[in-house]
Amino acid sequence: MSGAILPAPSQRTATTGSGIGMSAWANMFFVLPYIIVVVALVIAPLFLGIWLSFQDYDMLGGWAGGVAFENYTNLFSDRIFLGTIRNTLLFVVMTTPAFVVVGLFLAITLNSHLRRHAVLRSVFFASSVLSVTVVTLVWRLVYLPNQGLLASVTNLLGLPGIDPVTSETWALPGVAVVTVWWIIGLPMTLFLAALQQIPKEIYEAAALDRASRWATLTSITLPSIRRTIVVVTLLEVILQFQLFGQALLITGGGPDNRSRPMVQFIYETGFRDLQVGFAAAASQVLFALMLVAAIVQFWVGRSRDER
Amino acid sequence: MKIRTPSTATGDRLILLAVVLLAAIWIAPIVWVVGLSFKPNEVLMRTTGGLVSPPFTLKNYTDILNSSAVFGWMLNSAIVAIGQMTLTLILASLTGYGFARTNFPGKRPLFLLTLVALAVPEQAIIVPLHTMFATLDLHNTYIALITPRLAFPFGVLLMTQYFRAISPEIEEAALLDNASRLRIFIFIVLPLSVPAQATLGIYTFLHAWNDYFWPLVSATRPEMYTLTVGLASMQTNFAQTEGLGFLMAQAVFAGLPVLVLYLFFQRHIVAAVAGAPTR
Numbered sequence: 001m002s003g004a005i006l007p008a009p010s011q012r013t014a015t016t017g018s019g020i021g022m023s024a025w026a027n028m029f030f031v032l033p034y035i036i037v038v039v040a041l042v043i044a045p046l047f048l049g050i051w052l053s054f055q056d057y058d059m060l061g062g063w064a065g066g067v068a069f070e071n072y073t074n075l076f077s078d079r080i081f082l083g084t085i086r087n088t089l090l091f092v093v094m095t096t097p098a099f100v101v102v103g104l105f106l107a108i109t110l111n112s113h114l115r116r117h118a119v120l121r122s123v124f125f126a127s128s129v130l131s132v133t134v135v136t137l138v139w140r141l142v143y144l145p146n147q148g149l150l151a152s153v154t155n156l157l158g159l160p161g162i163d164p165v166t167s168e169t170w171a172l173p174g175v176a177v178v179t180v181w182w183i184i185g186l187p188m189t190l191f192l193a194a195l196q197q198i199p200k201e202i203y204e205a206a207a208l209d210r211a212s213r214w215a216t217l218t219s220i221t222l223p224s225i226r227r228t229i230v231v232v233t234l235l236e237v238i239l240q241f242q243l244f245g246q247a248l249l250i251t252g253g254g255p256d257n258r259s260r261p262m263v264q265f266i267y268e269t270g271f272r273d274l275q276v277g278f279a280a281a282a283s284q285v286l287f288a289l290m291l292v293a294a295i296v297q298f299w300v301g302r303s304r305d306e307r
Numbered sequence: 308m309k310i311r312t313p314s315t316a317t318g319d320r321l322i323l324l325a326v327v328l329l330a331a332i333w334i335a336p337i338v339w340v341v342g343l344s345f346k347p348n349e350v351l352m353r354t355t356g357g358l359v360s361p362p363f364t365l366k367n368y369t370d371i372l373n374s375s376a377v378f379g380w381m382l383n384s385a386i387v388a389i390g391q392m393t394l395t396l397i398l399a400s401l402t403g404y405g406f407a408r409t410n411f412p413g414k415r416p417l418f419l420l421t422l423v424a425l426a427v428p429e430q431a432i433i434v435p436l437h438t439m440f441a442t443l444d445l446h447n448t449y450i451a452l453i454t455p456r457l458a459f460p461f462g463v464l465l466m467t468q469y470f471r472a473i474s475p476e477i478e479e480a481a482l483l484d485n486a487s488r489l490r491i492f493i494f495i496v497l498p499l500s501v502p503a504q505a506t507l508g509i510y511t512f513l514h515a516w517n518d519y520f521w522p523l524v525s526a527t528r529p530e531m532y533t534l535t536v537g538l539a540s541m542q543t544n545f546a547q548t549e550g551l552g553f554l555m556a557q558a559v560f561a562g563l564p565v566l567v568l569y570l571f572f573q574r575h576i577v578a579a580v581a582g583a584p585t586r
Contacts, residue, residue, distance in 0.1 A: 023410035027488060030405025034398045034463060035417055041436065041458045042424045048435035059441070109326050116323075122573060123330045127337075129569045129576065131517035133538040134562040140542065141555060142336050147351070149339045181333065186580060193581040213318055242430055245519045249542055263430050263520075270434045271524045280434045287431035 052280035059274035071281035081282065083257045084265040085289070087172060091243050091261060092293075094176040096236045100229065102180065103187025108221060110188075111195045121192075125185035132182075132245035139178045140165070140250060164251070171251045171259035178246050183239075187232050194228035195221070230301035234294060241290045262286045337562075340555045344368070348550030367556035377560070379530060380537035383452075387522075387533055388515035390453045395462050395511045396504055403466025404492050408478065425460040429520060437524050447531045452522055456515060462507050465582070469503040470496065509572045510579035516565065534561055 053071055056064040075081050106124055110117040127135070142149040145163045154161050164174025198221070206216050222229075244263035247253060253260030262282065270279025343351060345363045371377055405411075406418055436455055437446075445451040473496065481491045522533045532540065538561055569576060 023412065025411060027405060027409035027411040028413070030409060030488075030492070031402045031411075031417055034402040034458075035420065037398065037454075038420060038424045038458045038460075041455050042427050042432065043420070045432035045435040045439060046427055048439065049432055052435055052438070059438075106326070106329075109322055120326055120330050123333055125573075125577065126566060126569060127333070128580075129513060129517075129565045130562050131535045131538075131565070132519050133535045133542065134558050137538065137542060137554060137558040138336050138340050138562075141340055141551065141558070144551075147551065149336060181336070184333075189577055189580045190582075238428070242428060244430075245539075249539055266430060266434065267520075267524070271437070276434060276438060283431050283434055287428065290428060 049280045049283055052277050053284050054281075055277045057277040057280075059276055067277070071278050072285075074278065075281055075285060080257055080260070081262075081265055084260050084262045085285075087258065087260055088241060088243060088262045088286075088289075091172060091176060092237055092240045094173060095179055095240045096233060098176070098180045099184065099187045099236045099240075100233055102184055103232065104191050104229070106184070106188045107191030107195055108217070111192055121188070124188055127181060128183045128185035130182070133249065135178060135182045136246055136249035139181075143174060143250070166255055168255050168258045171255060175243070175246050175250055175259055178250060179240070179243070182246070186239075187236065190232050190235075191225065191228060194225040198224045227301075230297070234297045234301070237293050237297060238290055241286065241293065262289075340558050344552060344555035344559050346552055348552045351551040364552075367550075367552040368560065370553055371556055371560050376529065376532075376537060377534075377557075380532050380534045383449075383526075383531060384516055384534040386449055387452045387518075388512045390449065391456050391515040392508050392512045394453065394457055395459050396508055398457060399459065399462035399466045399507060400497065400500065400504070401492075402463045403468075404470050404496060406463070406467045407470035408475070408496070409488060421460045421463050424458055425464070433520060433524065436521075440525065446525050447528045451525045452531075452533070453515075455521055456518065459511065462511065465507055465579070466500070466503060469500055473499055505572075506575045506579045509568070509575045513565065513568070513576065 054066055054068060056067045056070070058064070106121075110121050110124075130138075143164050145151055145161065150164075151161050162170050164170040164177075167174075202220055202224075203216065206220055211219075242263055243261040244267065247259050247261050248264050248267070251259040253264050263286065266279050266282045266286065269275045269282060344367055345365070347362060347364045347366065350362065402421075406414065406421075440446055440451045440455075477495055478491050481495055486494075517535060518533070519535050519539070522536045523539070526532055526536060529537070529540070538557060541557070
C-alpha cells in the first residue's frame with residue numbers, strides 16, 4: 001500500500017533548467033517546518049522514552065541514575081501490570097471481531113444511493129463524532145443500576161439485572177459494548193469505500209446467472225474486499241490496544257483490576273504516582289506488543305494473498 | 308437495476324428490518340438521555356420511566372449556564388481546536404505540496420520519516436513528551452495543548468495525495484513566467500485545494516475538540532481544562548452528583564455542538580475517515 005503513495009524519485013537533475021521536476025535545495029523549505037515538528041515531537045520523545053525506561057526517574061525525587069533492566073523486571077513481576085496485559089488482549093479479542101463483522105454487515109446492507117440507507121448510515125456514524133467523555137457520561141447513565149436504560153430493559157424482559165460497572169464478569173464486556181457503539185462508523189466507512197470500488201458489471205452478471213445472495217456475497221463481494229478486511233482488522237487491533245478513556249471513566253479499571261487496560265496503568269504510574277521511568281518502560285512494552293500484533297497480522301494477510 | 312425475484316425481495320425486507328432494529332438500539336441511549344435531560348431531578352430520583360410524560364423543565368440547562376466553569380472550558384476547547392486546525396492546515400499543505408510536486412535532495416528518506424511517525428502511537432511517547440514540556444515549564448498553556456498534535460502524518464499524506472492528482476501543466480506555464488515555487492503554491496495550487504482543506508480542517512477540528520489523553524495530563528489547572536477534561540473531572544464523583552437530570556443535560560450540552568457540526572459537514576467528515584479528500 002505504501003508503495004503507491006511514495007513520491008517518484010527525481011527524474012531530472014538541476015542542470016536541465018527550470019522544469020517542474022527540477023531538484024533544488026530551496027524546495028526543501030516546503031517540508032522543513034513539518035519535519036522539524038516530527039523530529040521534535042515524535043522522534044525525539046520516542047528515543048527519550050526508550051532512554052527513560054532504563055532510568056530511575058521520579059518526577060518528585062528527580063533522576064537517580066540508570067537502572068538497566070530493573071524497570072522491566074519490576075513490571076513483569078507486577079501483578080497489576082500483568083493483569084492489564086490480559087485485560088488489553090481480552091478487550092482486543094472482544095472488540096475487533098465485532099467491529100469487522102458488524103461493520104461489514106452494515107456496509108454491505110447500506111451500500112446504495114437510497115435515501116433511507118443514507119439516513120441509516122448517518123445514524124451509525126453519528127456517535128463517532130462524540131468525545132469519549134460524552135460517550136462515557138451517556139453510558140454511565142445507561143448502566144445505572146435500577147434507574148438506567150439497561151436496567152429498565154432487563155426489568156421489562158424479566159431478565160436478571162447486570163451492572164457492568166461493578167461486576168467482575170461484565171466490566172470489560174461493558175466497556176467493549178460502549179466502544180463498539182462509539183466507533184462502529186470507522187470500519188463501516190472503510191468497508192463502504194472498498195465496496196464502491198467493485199465494478200457493477202460483476203453483480204449484473206451474477207444476477208443474470210441467478211446467483212443466490214449468499215453465493216454473490218461469498219464469491220464476489222468478500223473476495224473483492226479481502227485486502228480491506230485485512231487492513232481494517234489490523235487498524236482495529238492497533239486502535240483497541242490503545243483503550244483508555246472508556247475504561248478510566250466507566251469502571252475506573254475495577255472491580256479488582258478486571259477492566260484496567262495497559263494505557264491506564266501508564267497513566268496511573270506516570271502521571272498520578274509520577275514514576276516516569278517505570279511508566280516509560282510500560283509504554284515500551286505496549287508499543288512492542290502493538291508492533292508484534294501488526295507484524296503478525298501483516299504476515300498472515302500476505303501469506304493468504306499468495307495462496 | 309437489480310433483477311428481483313420474489314425471494315430476494317423478502318430477503319431484502321428482512322435485512323432492512325434487522326438494520327432498522329439495530330439503528331434503533333444505536334440511537335436509544337441518545338434519545339433516552341436527551342428526553343430525560345428535560346425532566347426535574349426530583350422526578351428522576353423516583354423513576355426514569357415515562358420519557359414523554361410531563362412534568363418537563365429547563366432547569367437542568369439553566370443550571371449549566373449558571374456554572375461558569377463550563378464556558379471557560381468550551382472557550383479553551385475552541386482556542387485549542389481552531390489553533391490546531393489552522394496550524395495543521397498550513398503545515399500539511401506546505402509539506403504535501405513539497406512531497407507531491409517538488410524535488411529536493413533527501414526527499415525519499417524525509418517522506419519515510421513521515422510514514423514512521425504514522426506508526427508511533429500517542430501512548431508510546433506521552434510520558435517523555437510530558438517530561439519535555441515539564442522541563443520547558445510549558446504545561447497549562449495553549450502552546451502545550453496545541454503543539455504535540457501538529458505532528459499529524461495523516462494530514463500530510465492526505466494533502467500529498469491531493470496535490471499529486473492536480474495536473475502539473477498549470478504550474479509549468481507559471482514556471483515559464485519565472486514565478487517562484489512559493490508564489491505558484493500560494494496563488495495557483497492552494498486555491499485549487501479548498502475541498503481538501505475543508506476535509507482535513509473539519510477532521511482536525513473534531514479530533515482536537517474531542518482529544519482527551521494529552522489535555523488530561525498537560526492541563527492540570529481547572530481553568531486550563533478543555534471541555535472533554537472538564538466534563539470528565541465532573542464524572543469522577545458520579546455517586547454524589549447534583550442529580551441525574553443535570554448530568555444528562557451536560558451530556559447533551561457537550562455533545563450537541565459536534566452533532567450539529569456533523570450534520571453540516573457529514574460529507575467531509577466521512578471522506579476524511581475513508582482517507583480520500585472530497586473533490
